[in-house]
Amino acid sequence: MPKITFIEKNGAKLEVDAPLGLSVMEIALKNGIAIEGACGGCLSCSTCHIIVHPDWYEKLDEIKENEEDMLDLAFDIQKTSRLSCQILMTNELDGLIVALPGAKTPWKDSGINGLL
Numbered sequence: 001m002p003k004i005t006f007i008e009k010n011g012a013k014l015e016v017d018a019p020l021g022l023s024v025m026e027i028a029l030k031n032g033i034a035i036e037g038a039c040g041g042c043l044s045c046s047t048c049h050i051i052v053h054p055d056w057y058e059k060l061d062e063i064k065e066n067e068e069d070m071l072d073l074a075f076d077i078q079k080t081s082r083l084s085c086q087i088l089m090t091n092e093l094d095g096l097i098v099a100l101p102g103a104k105t106p107w108k109d110s111g112i113n114g115l116l
């Protein structure tokens with residue numbers, strides 16, 4: 001079973017099972033991670049925002065314009081920010097590392113795309 005590591009706001013790391021085909025948002029919710037996912041994954045909110053570890057960011061499908069538009073509304077936006085409902089788990093993403101907005105990690109930047 002593939003795994004994802006979530007880094008929570010307090011810096012705690014939580015590695016969870018990541019079933020193939022589920023979105024990262026769905027996996028977070030199944031595991032009690034503090035992601036809201038208010039629109040249920042239909043790309044009409046930004047409450048599923050996560051920050052992807054740079055080593056993994058390039059392995060994701062390219063971000064689409066409508067996802068970028070919603071990300072503009074998110075808190076703590078970073079260069080590797082994504083909406084977790086738009087990332088579907090695959091074998092290639094086994095080991096994915098993501099942080100919740102507000103979490104302190106060595107690889108986060110600040111205001112890189114001028115949105116802060």
Ligand code: FES
Pocket residue numbers: 025036037038039040041042043044045046047048070083084085086
């Ligand atoms: S859950 Fe609303 S955009 Fe992802």
